[in-house]
Amino acid sequence: MTLQTHNRPNLVAVAKAAGVSRSTVSRVINDDPNVNAATRERVWSAIHTLDYQPNRVARGLASGRTQVLGLVIPQGVATLFSDPYFAILIQGISTACSRLDYSVMLWLAEPDHERRTIHQVLHGGLIDGVIVSSMLADDPIIAALVERRMPCVLVGRHPDHPEISTVDTDNLSGARAAVTHLLRLGRRRVATITGPQNMIAGADRCAGYSLALRDAGFSADPALIVESDFTEAGGYRAMQQLLPHHPDAVFAASDLMALGALRALQHGGLRVPEDVAVIGFDDIAAAALADPPLTSVRQSIQQLGHSAVELLLTQLDGSRITGPEHRVFPPTLVVRRSCGGDPA
Amino acid sequence: MTLQTHNRPNLVAVAKAAGVSRSTVSRVINDDPNVNAATRERVWSAIHTLDYQPNRVARGLASGRTQVLGLVIPQGVATLFSDPYFAILIQGISTACSRLDYSVMLWLAEPDHERRTIHQVLHGGLIDGVIVSSMLADDPIIAALVERRMPCVLVGRHPDHPEISTVDTDNLSGARAAVTHLLRLGRRRVATITGPQNMIAGADRCAGYSLALRDAGFSADPALIVESDFTEAGGYRAMQQLLPHHPDAVFAASDLMALGALRALQHGGLRVPEDVAVIGFDDIAAAALADPPLTSVRQSIQQLGHSAVELLLTQLDGSRITGPEHRVFPPTLVVRRSCGGDPA
DNA sequence: ATCCTCGCCGGGAGCGCTCCCACAGCGTGC
DNA sequence: GCACGCTGTGGGAGCGCTCCCGGCGAGGAT
Structure with a gap:
């Protein structure tokens, strides 16, 4: 019936061993202050000698919470x-x-x-x-x-x-800071590769991009905004789509997409950051290891x-x-x- | 007390609604064949109208298995x-x-x-x-x-x-096949970047490497075996260690390490695969996307x-x-x- | 008619806990 | 003296199920 438990001790066993009632053992286990110090000691030692471990399922049933x-x-x-x-x-x-x-x-x-x-x-x-x-x-x-x-x-x-x-x-502020940074460095045709717009984070990061442009007095060029899917392969495709429009910077809404963009840029014979600057999002481990190392918006997951x-x-x-x-x-x-x- | 359950129906409630005993309801839920078809029907409809869901904690306590x-x-x-x-x-x-x-x-x-x-x-x-x-x-x-x-x-x-x-x-066969492949292609100084040797998979892949060499009648050069840690950065460092010994091929015990090795080779000005051939292990998604695309031993995780x-x-x-x-x-x-x- | 089987069903017991109430014992204050 | 508190303890009830035993009626074998 019980599969694993080969007669594990229960509350009653401990109570018997300690010479108290099961209520008292329960109190000890649950750190109830209303237990005499000496009794508490006895109970604990019984618990240890029997190697008792409270059954979490029973506890869950009785208390209504399972932890x-x-x-x-x-x-x-x-x-x-x-x-x-x-x-x-x-x-x-x-x-x-x-x-x-x-x-x-x-x-x-x-x-x-x-x-x-x-x-x-x-x-x-x-x-x-x-x-x-x-x-x-x-x-x-x-x-x-x-x-x-x-x-x-x-x-x-x-x-x-x-x-x-x-x-x-x-996400919005992070994206905004990234794009603002690109603009400060003199980039004027800043593109973005967004995440799926039905994801909140995707939409927020895109909004941050737009806000940064507006902050700096630019208007967003729809041709420089490509929606993708947060994957490396998606970033690659998106970058290929962007290339004909000659961006001089790209903000990708995830590092994976940024890495895909890097790959597309290299295949296209463009230098990073000389021809196109790239910034990602997340700061995953691979970002620092990319060639060139990827600027990224770090969040602590x-x-x-x-x-x-x-x-x-x-x-x-x-x-x-x-x-x-x-x-x-x-x-x-x-x-x-x-x-x-x-x-x- | 019970935190979430706002009086969810229990077995008894369903039994009452269906006009049977709780045992019968239990039998229905557990697909016990000994229930009359008509009764079964009544019970199921009661279950559905009450939106009953068996309590898995109680079930776990009673039966001794929690699923x-x-x-x-x-x-x-x-x-x-x-x-x-x-x-x-x-x-x-x-x-x-x-x-x-x-x-x-x-x-x-x-x-x-x-x-x-x-x-x-x-x-x-x-x-x-x-x-x-x-x-x-x-x-x-x-x-x-x-x-x-x-x-x-x-x-x-x-x-x-x-x-x-x-x-x-x-793992052994996989590694062996990879190294044999390199040898068949004419590589003669085949190095390996191993995983930690206290991990079974790490040791097995290393053993496969050695066996492949022996199969082909070569003896392993200790200088061409470097232990690493299954990470990209570790692979990079290991490859740098290998470079002075001029391998013409590297079998890395994981794709991550292989990618690190690729990076080290590129930094060292060596061409892949012309100067050094590289094979990884796992065939993670990034392998196919690497530059050049990484040959790898695929396992279905x-x-x-x-x-x-x-x-x-x-x-x-x-x-x-x-x-x-x-x-x-x-x-x-x-x-x-x-x-x-x-x-x- | 009797026995036994078999499908179908109900209820008791119990899984191992927690929670609540009861109660003993002691001290304190009037 | 009694009322009242407060600490420390025991035991009943119950959480929502499963499992087992036993019973009832129908049907076939004897």
């Missing part, structure tokens, strides 16, 4: 898995969780399974809350979560749902993950009812050779 | 997260699980938390079994799992533990993940007691420009 968080990465986004973004995010969330004695359950929501998945996530009672890393503007999963009152936090802001807590990088966990847990705390919180982290421009100028 | 698998990626390896390997593995395992109605719980075992983590994994009762993606030869977690009789499957073979089921790529889940579930099945199984998948050499010759 497990869900991490949902919706379909479509999961296909972008070549992007280190998700790996780092998962890492950040996972380490934050284990530090706080929570576990993380992963759902890569597939197209066909998505509906069933949502149901399980919501009603299975397996998880206390959920972190959703969707950047799709119209993602149905978010509405479903709200409706079911499942505590959740979004990674990446979402304009339609101000009532949900979010953590996000200030780890920090995003940590914050998301933190926000979710305060929400679960329940002792204080807090409204939604929206944490926005400013990215920083990391200047390297690819944008020209003088990388002091 | 949750653990995925453990030990520390040290987690720092290699820039390698797409783990992202793809996670994806493969996750999709296989959700197809089979299992969930996956992620543990990135950190150094300091590792001991506690092991305990939780083993005794928490939260998971039915665990997939361990450790390639460290001396990983203590494996011994711990065996000792506790936790059902588990390793991704990557482990010489010391034949009693545990494993899935693995035939997705397939590894799927198989791991499959093996673990048959182990959990319990209806038939099966011995350990070791599935080895042959990799294939994907020939591109970086190794020279004629990529037909």
Whole structure:
């Protein structure tokens, strides 16, 4: 029946060994102050000699919380898995969780399974809350979560749902700073390779590009804006599309796309940064290693993950009812050779 | 108390609605054949109108299995997260699980938390079994799992533990094929950049290199073997170390290292493949996009993940007691420009 | 008619905890 | 003296399921 447990000790066993009731053992485990110091000592030693480990499933059933968080990465986004973004995010969330004695359950929501998945996530009672890393503007999963009152936090802001807590990088400012930097260096035909415009981050970074141009008194040339898909191959294609319009600088909304653009420029016989300056976004490890090293807008994905966990847990705390919180982290421009100028 | 559930219906509610006992509802949910077709129908309709979803925690407590698998990626390896390997593995395992109605719980075992983590994994009762993606030869977690009789499957073979089921790529053959290919093309000073030799895969790929040389009647020159760490930067450094010894070919034990080697070669003013041929391992997406496109040994990481889940579930099945199984998948050499010759 | 089987169903017990209430014992204040 | 608190402890009830046992009626074998 029970598959793995070969008669693991339970609360009662510990209680018997320590000569107390199971309530007292439970109190000790849960750090209830109302336990005599000597008793507490006895219980702990019984716990250790028996190598007792509380059963988290039973605890979950009795208390209504499982100390497990869900991490949902919706379909479509999961296909972008070549992007280190998700790996780092998962890492950040996972380490934050284990530090706080929570576990993380992963759902890569597939197209066909998505509906069933949502149901399980919501009603299975397996998880206390959920972190959703969707950047799709119209993602149905978010509405479903709200409706079911499942505590959740979004990674990446979402304009339609101000009532949900979010953590996000200030994509707009980051993009704006990058483009402004290019303009200051004297570039006049600054192009951009955007992410999908149905992703919030994609749209925000594009908006930052436009704002920077407006700030400097330029108007955007539609021919210099190409939408792509956050992948290297997509960046390559987009750059090829841009070449006939002779940009002297390109801001790519992700490093992967910037690397693709570099490749296209090299194939086209153009020098970076002499002929075309390039700036990416994310500052992934590969950016510094590119040839030439890629200037990029750095965001701390780890920090995003940590914050998301933190926000979710305060929400679960329940002792204080807090409204939604929206944490926005400013990215920083990391200047390297690819944008020209003088990388002091 | 219960945080999220706003009076979700339970078994009893469904039973009442359908005019049967909770046992019957349970039987219906668990596809027990001993239920009258008409009754079954009534129960299902009650389930749907009430939007009932079985509580997986309660089910787990009562039945002793939670339908949750653990995925453990030990520390040290987690720092290699820039390698797409783990992202793809996670994806493969996750999709296989959700197809089979299992969930996956992620543990990135950190150094300091590792001991506690092991305990939780083993005794928490939260998971039915665990997939361990450790390639460290001396990983203590494996011994711990065996000792506790936790059902588990390793991704990557482990010489010391034949009693545990494993899935693995035939690293030795893959490496051997790559190096043999280089030798057939007339290269005579074939170097290798190995992975850490305390990782099984690293050692196996190195052994494959040596075997290929021996097959062809050459003896390995120690100066042409440099140990590295599976990263791009590591590959770069290793290649710089190799340059003074004038290799005319390099087999790198991972694509990331091969890309690093490419970069070092370019910086050193050497042409690929004219001066030095290069072959990598894994065939990650970036391999095909490299300049020149990288010949690589392709392994299907997705397939590894799927198989791991499959093996673990048959182990959990319990209806038939099966011995350990070791599935080895042959990799294939994907020939591109970086190794020279004629990529037909 | 009796026995046994078999499909179908209900209810008790229990999984291992948490939570609440009860209660003993002691001290404090009037 | 009694009322009241406060600390420390025990036990009942219950979380929402699964599993097992037992029972009921229908049908075939004897």
